[in-house]
Amino acid sequence: MSDHSDARSRFLRLHDALRTRICMLDYPPGTRLSEETLAAEFGTSRTPLRRVLARLEDEGLVISQHGVGTIVTDVDAEEMARTYDLRRELAGLVGRLSPVPVSDEIIKEAADFLDAGKILLKQPDTRALAELNMDYFHFGTSLTNNLALREMSERLYYRTARIWLTATPRLDLAEETAIFVSELRDSFQALVARDGQAAADVRRAHISLCIARLNRHMA
Amino acid sequence: MSDHSDARSRFLRLHDALRTRICMLDYPPGTRLSEETLAAEFGTSRTPLRRVLARLEDEGLVISQHGVGTIVTDVDAEEMARTYDLRRELAGLVGRLSPVPVSDEIIKEAADFLDAGKILLKQPDTRALAELNMDYFHFGTSLTNNLALREMSERLYYRTARIWLTATPRLDLAEETAIFVSELRDSFQALVARDGQAAADVRRAHISLCIARLNRHMA
DNA sequence: AGAATTCATGTTGTGCACAACCTTTACAGC
DNA sequence: GCTGTAAAGGTTGTGCACAACATGAATTCT
Incomplete structure (x- = not known):
């Protein structure tokens, strides 16, 4: 009853996966995350994945720049x-x-x-x-x-x-x-x-x- | 130099506007926010607006339900x-x-x-x-x-x-x-x-x- | 009359094509 | 050799059309 929403559970899954990869340094600071590549890996399109990246950006783990890419933040x-x-x-x-x-x-x-x-x-x-x-x-x-x-x-x-x-x-x-x-x-x-x-x-x-x-x- | 990004500054503007409306009870708890209507009001399409609503959902101010709508949360x-x-x-x-x-x-x-x-x-x-x-x-x-x-x-x-x-x-x-x-x-x-x-x-x-x-x- | 069902309507979620943008590289002029 | 410029490639941002879904109303059957 809590995860009846397919979209929401997938979102949480992707978010958790990427967050773990960043925190475990699978994606070290400076790594460029490709929306298209990640979308392909997780078997979806860019749209749902972009929402995940947006949240990671709110949390300060990545930063997206138009025309450049989505880059794992460095730790100050x-x-x-x-x-x-x-x-x-x-x-x-x-x-x-x-x-x-x-x-x-x-x-x-x-x-x-x-x-x-x-x-x-x-x-x-x-x-x-x-x-x-x-x-x-x-x-x-x-x-x-x-x-x-x-x-x-x-x-x-x-x-x-x-x-x-x-x-x-x-x-x-x-x-x-x-x-x-x-x-x-x-x-x-x-x-x-x-x-x-x-x-x-x-x-x-x-x-x-x-x-x-x-x-x-x-x- | 800080807000050179047009997309980001618009995002912040919309986010702040909607957050204020919710917190000032212009949109009381239970209000259904229409993505299309809001997009039209702010002169954009649903896509950028959805990102704003997604963040508001992360912040616990609204909740989106597939097929139902985006509803201003009640305060427990x-x-x-x-x-x-x-x-x-x-x-x-x-x-x-x-x-x-x-x-x-x-x-x-x-x-x-x-x-x-x-x-x-x-x-x-x-x-x-x-x-x-x-x-x-x-x-x-x-x-x-x-x-x-x-x-x-x-x-x-x-x-x-x-x-x-x-x-x-x-x-x-x-x-x-x-x-x-x-x-x-x-x-x-x-x-x-x-x-x-x-x-x-x-x-x-x-x-x-x-x-x-x-x-x-x-x- | 009542209840189950179908359908119409409106909403959010997804995928795709294209626009806007930045970076790098190749090239032409000097 | 050097510099300025343009062009190519790749990336994120946007708009749109459609799918998935929930709700309530109209309808039909009992």
Whole structure:
């Protein structure tokens, strides 16, 4: 009943696919996306695809220029730092604005994330880490019933997701994985204690630390 | 050099026009917007207009249904309350995240807003009040250099702007005007003291009070 | 009379052809 | 060799015709 609309579900599918490719650097900044090529790949015409690209442009992931092309945006270090500042604050708000009561289901999910992280420790992989991080982020926003807060957090997340991946080559993958797993562990313990605010604070603190690491390796 | 693109500037113009009409209740919730009629009014074809409507749908102001129409969304009291919660927090953040130094220019603007408010005191008018409030909101967001914070604040503002106007008939116009002018006064004094954080706190407090008034008159 | 059905009407979604535009390249003039 | 210019190729933006769909009214059958 929710996805009865064929057009809407296709739109969401294409949007998600392209957004993931951009955030995972399958399309690095500067890549020119051809409407016709993409339309052919997804088996549709340019018209529906243009709507997807328009939304990606609204979200700041691409920019279309008449006669030139649709180009994946570059990440401006200064603006990304500001965006991270806001993301940090929103992460803290998840614990205060309409937090969902911590259920056994939620604790189970957190445990699963921790297990997945531990596996990654033994076999480090940049992309797998990035994907797990993305899934875990969605789990984090699901801890509030404030829809607007979820929406804004996700919007900002996707805008900054690439910066970490671009910096990764200069960072230590094993170290980054270890740091992430320790966040999962802290978060899990907070949730076991049924303390949603503590879980949000864990997240907030780790975003702060991430900002610091990025600053250190940028300058 | 910024708006050299004809298509983009037209898009922004149409988007702003329709958004204003929706937020000012020229198009009350439930109104069906005809793509063809609007296209004719703005002297273009459906294609560029559809992009505008698509963005309005992303912003949650309308919803398009195949074969039915594009309908102005209704405001859900519960979700609006949550959105106001977030708006309040963001208003406070304006004073903390990359605040712009308070300049003479800014103080002058605040003084102008206060004057305009005083004029409105003698001749109360719902729409004029709403428009002044909208202008003043933009002034408020301009007090931070954090672009993401500005963007999210505006996005949420336009989503909640209608709730106040729909409640106005049940509120006291003269009282609402007086409250708004007192906010302008407090804000002006904070800025004269070159205290941007205080100005943000004034805003934050008034949003809290507005939430309380709306709750009182809803239930 | 009532109910199911068909049809007429109006709406959004899609595909296609063409216009507007930018970039690059080839070429002619100097 | 250099520069200015024009032409070619490729890209996004626009307009239009038609498909897909939902709704309500007219109609027909029971």
